[in-house]
Amino acid sequence: MRYNWINAEEFSFNSFLLLDRWIIEMICRDYREWTEYEQSLGAALAYNPAVAWYFVQRSPESKAYVEQIIAAAAKGLSAEEVRRAEVFVLQAMETSVVYAYPEIMNRNCNYIYDWDKKHLLDLADFRDALVLDVGSGTGRLAFAAAEQARRVYASEPTDRLREYIRDKIKRENVSNVKVLDGTADSLPYEDNTFDIVMSGHVVGDHYDLELAELTRVVKNGGVIIDCIGDDDHKRKPDDELLRRGFEVFYHVSKSGGDIYTYRKKITK
Structure with missing residues (x-):
């Protein structure tokens, strides 16, 4: 279900650097049957190494999964293709991303x-x-x-x-x-x-x-x-x-x- 709490195109993928271990673990655990999401997450992490590093350090139980989806990510993506993957993940995880922005949460929820x-x-x-x-x-x-x-x-x-x-x-x-x-x-x-x-x-x-x-x-x-x-x-x-x-x-x-x-x- 889409809640429209955020417009993902306005948010940096670095927003995930503001989130806690339990959220990162959930992001990497609960959506593995959603192929488009998994592919988008893998691509976004592959082209955002700082966020990928954070996922692994913040949620070590997710390390194997993060490495797996990064290895499977398409190579040679354009900046536009990477951004589409980022936006897809941000919008899919909007109910978690919004936790990083309490003022937006109050205004949009x-x-x-x-x-x-x-x-x-x-x-x-x-x-x-x-x-x-x-x-x-x-x-x-x-x-x-x-x-x-x-x-x-x-x-x-x-x-x-x-x-x-x-x-x-x-x-x-x-x-x-x-x-x-x-x-x-x-x-x-x-x-x-x-x-x-x-x-x-x-x-x-x-x-x-x-x-x-x-x-x-x-x-x-x-x-x-x-x-x-x-x-x-x-x-x-x-x-x-x-x-x-x-x-x-x-x-x-x-x-x-x-x-x-x-x-x-x-x-x-």
């Missing part, structure tokens, strides 16, 4: 700019709560919760996004948001720490692992919230979350999307 914070704050009592935001991104949920919460921990595995949140904290003099690393299935927090654990556009790759980790760090009697942003997508409720006992809430976004948010009180 409708799930951020069309979202109303009331869709989060209506789901739980955030007053004086200790809150964890998993996969915080540019801080959509974290800064909304911080208006009422005692403290919010923004857990984000992407360095450029962590730095963006830290800069916003400093720029806006926010005193109760703390930024740390961490993924949904590996959070750097003690058991039974938080009153509220929330996320959006995060849970769904490995439900059992992710929800087990979110449950581990929430207190007995605490709440887990899944609160996606408002986009124009037509969707159905998440059967996996419903099967695991989550309540579901529905609204139509400004752009006509079907938006479902979820909440579950945890008893241990």
